[in-house]
Amino acid sequence: QVRLVESGGGLVQPGGSLRLSCAASGSIFSINDMGWYRQPPGKQREMVATITNGGTTNYASSVRGRFTISRDNAKNTVYLQMNNLKFEDTAVYYCNAEDLGWDYWGQGTQVTVSS
Numbered sequence: 001q002v003r004l005v006e007s008g009g010g011l012v013q014p015g016g017s018l019r020l021s022c023a024a025s026g027s028i029f030s031i032n033d034m035g036w037y038r039q040p041p042g043k044q045r046e047m048v049a050t051i052t053n054g055g056t057t058n059y060a061s062s063v064r065g066r067f068t069i070s071r072d073n074a075k076n077t078v079y080l081q082m083n084n085l086k087f088e089d090t091a092v093y094y095c096n097a098e099d100l101g102w103d104y105w106g107q108g109t110q111v112t113v114s115s
Helices: none
Strands: 002-007 010-012 018-026 031-039 046-051 057-059 067-072 077-082 091-099 102-105 109-113
Touching (some): 002 091, 002 102, 018 031, 018 109, 031 067, 046 067
8 A cells, every 4th residue: 555645735925836745655566657636626636747757747738837747766755846836726736656557646735826
């Protein structure tokens, strides 16, 4: 069983920055993809950014150029650097990891962009 613990969420002003972290622990065999997803209030969950164990990244068009996903495989940790935050970025952000073909999810962390 893989456990994901997120940190770094909070309240930030428009144009500001936040850095989210997600550390995986437990019975890890071989993590492939990791990623960040978000669910705005009243909307469906959507992909924000993903990264393979080889470092290949994929971004939603709405965040490309503003957000950067990275990972430290030695620490089983994935990061999301969020710059130039907008009101539309307000959401609950979830960490995801794939291990042995099974998906695991973090508890979610609130990101609120407000003036």
